[in-house]
Amino acid sequence: MESADKSVEERIVESYRQDEDMMILVFAQWCVNHGLDPAELYRKAYPDQLVNERLARVLELTVSREEAGDIPDQTLLGVLSLFGNDDLAITVVDAITERDQAKRHPGE
Structure with missing residues (x-):
């Protein structure tokens, strides 16, 4: 029985790693x-x-920006939140804010 439990545990850990890699x-x-x-x-x-x-x-x-599909900001923030990457989410929000300010005030 221990072998079966370990196998299930290993599959769960591997699935989590794959999900993290996707994030x-x-x-x-x-x-x-x-x-x-x-x-x-x-x-x-x-x-x-x-x-x-x-x-x-x-x-x-x-892939290049041209080859990639759009990833909405909120999608990225949701994925980061799902994995508890709050510090990275804050950094992303800062980058979004800078980007949006640059769009509103080009050349500054």
């Missing part, structure tokens, strides 16, 4: 779509972490 991909693609550096935003949110290897790995899966 990271949504974040990274949103950044690419808006001309932002995902690694830089991540560093702003988590300055004590040196390098996020999963982010680096997932960055290879992003």
